[in-house]
Amino acid sequence: MDGAERFERRATASARPKLKKFLLRYYPPGIILEYELAGELMQRSVDLLDLSADTDADVLVNAITRQESMIKESHREPLRKLVKKLQSKLRAVSTKSFSLVKELRAHILPLTNCAFNKSGDKFITGSYDRTCKVFDTDTGEEIHTLEGHKNVVYAIAFNNPYGDKIITGSFDKTCKLWDANTGECYYTLRGHASEIVCLGFNPQSTVIATGSMDNTAKLWDVETGTEVCTLAGHTAEIVSLCFNTSGDTIVTGGFDHDARVWDARTGRCVRALEGHGAEVSSTVFNYAGDRVVSASIDRTCRLWDVGGGRTEFVWRGHSDEVLDACFDASGARVASASADATARVYQVSSGELAHVLEGHDGEISKVAFNPQGTRVMTASSDKTCKIWDSATGLCAQTLEGHTDEIFSCAFNYEGSYVITGSKDNTCRIWKA
Template sequence: MSFTEDKSLCLGPRRILCNIYMTCKIWDTASGEELHTLEGHRNVVYAIAFNNPYGDKVATGSFDKTCKLWSAETGKCFYTFRGHTAEIVCLAFNPQSTLVATGSMDTTAKLWDVESGKEVSTLAGHFAEIISLSFNTMGDHLVTGSFDHTAILWDVSSGSKVHILTGHRGEISCVQFNWDCSLIVTASLDKTCKVWDTDSGQCLATLLGHNDEVLDVCFNSTGQLIATASADGTSRVFSAETFQCLCQLEGHNGEISKVCFNPQGSRVLTASVDKTARVWHVNTGACLQVLEGHSDEIFSCAFNYEGDTIITGSKDNTCRIWH
């Protein structure tokens, strides 16, 4: 994994958000028209997010150690959040769009108030860089994943630790809740994923099979399936109930950096350094479509809300929309 690469891409209602080095651009997905350029950061913009499902605000996190909050409608910067002492590499809005969480190479996460622009709390407890974080759907808990090989579940209102999830033997690359927040999944450079019980903090299962680093992991919308992406060039789909591997997605000629389900849960989308994205059938593992056209590695991909449009972001400095 490298923090020198441009790896930010986000979809909102009828808009795309992507970073171009020290700026972000907002594009209309229907017309392809550039709506706004968000300028102001003094170093690489690495993390970006819409406040979905509202889609009227944008947060950007930068190697300049700041996070900025913008209007998606006008491109105006509302606030610049200052306080981190190292690069910001991940961020998220809570579901209520009242807080922004930022994760930093300074080993801390911070919570910021969207309305006032003030820092709410600093979540200190990791001993190495935080590189992934996620709110649960209620917005009352946050999980952070770190290069210290652990994930921490936090109580948002108090800023206190609920559980420290220990067991991985390598850096954690991704953390995510399932839809009802009963489970947390973590992906690690130790070539495994682990599934944790949110209430108890106990590890329920270790998902095995990859022979290289696991770079991304996600639940489908119902929380019944888990998809993984690995540097071994394969993706796997697991049952979140039995924790068995249901199918292996093989065909890419290089590491897979991003994986996601369509909203219906019937397809898996993967993005690879082989310059292609692929669409797979969840049940059979068959490759249904190869998206070719980028001239450099694809680092991000996403479905729209309806599941009939795909966006990919590449190191060739372009985003492509596929129907």
């Protein structure tokens, strides 16, 4: 063996990943491997999307061990305990009702959207009064008012899971990037020719996406605030966008009746998802990133296979426009919300309709699963939010008190808090 070969073997050996510790992810279930490679600390997730309380933990540990070469015999028992901990979390289904903690009258005009940070200790609200406000969830105290936009602050988001940055998209055609801790504005992102109506961070918090009524979406570098590329191809307004979990792909929905899948690294359109007969109102990836659900004014939802660009299911049944749709955390179910005052829950594997959620007296504009997937929340123009049992389809609770239609609602990461934002200029905090 010559010197060069010996050096190559030593280099290869030193580049082998070394497992440092396990981390848990509850929603959706998964175990994160933190490991060292060439002196750098890195992470890789083992997704357990099909985990249930009845899963055989030993069989699962065997499968994970075969799949991950970093996991040695000595790791098996700690790994088994973590699987059991995840299963215990799945069994701990809370049936507590939500109680009103605080009503916040911080805006002088109607709210547009609200959102939690990852830990749930803070949330933000956007408003027609041209501001975004940051609140402490436990106390309801206003922490910051983010001022500077010259028109409606319509779309807002934290850079979860980090939660140290906020973006606001406005009808003034700009997006602003803020420090969530100090309220300082880092950058104003200019370039769109019309109102910004949707936005988001990639999961790595390195890229911002903005969607506009100018028929384009743009990607921006978080570090510098500069435009990376323009996603051009839609022939009408873009009203929805969503990154996949790995952050390398983004889906957009437009009033041209289409959804489009883009390579977020190059801005190239990878696939046009065509089939809706009217405007697309909502588009979102499942956690695995292999499927997209789209909602449309044509009264249908569609489930798409991203890789093949084909429709797996067309969900018909709503008698009016479908305004929103979402997956549960594991991607096993889809919920849709409609102007017909009902929501629907579907099984992704079979395409079967599981439940029709009936009880609202006005259109439902927002729908969301709690992180555990045991509850569905709907926000309606009838001035109420309803919490539904996702297993039975029965209404578990009605959140009442707003005096005008509710535009936005959200669960925190633990599912222990809910925020509701209304046209009555108020936001309400509810705690289970």
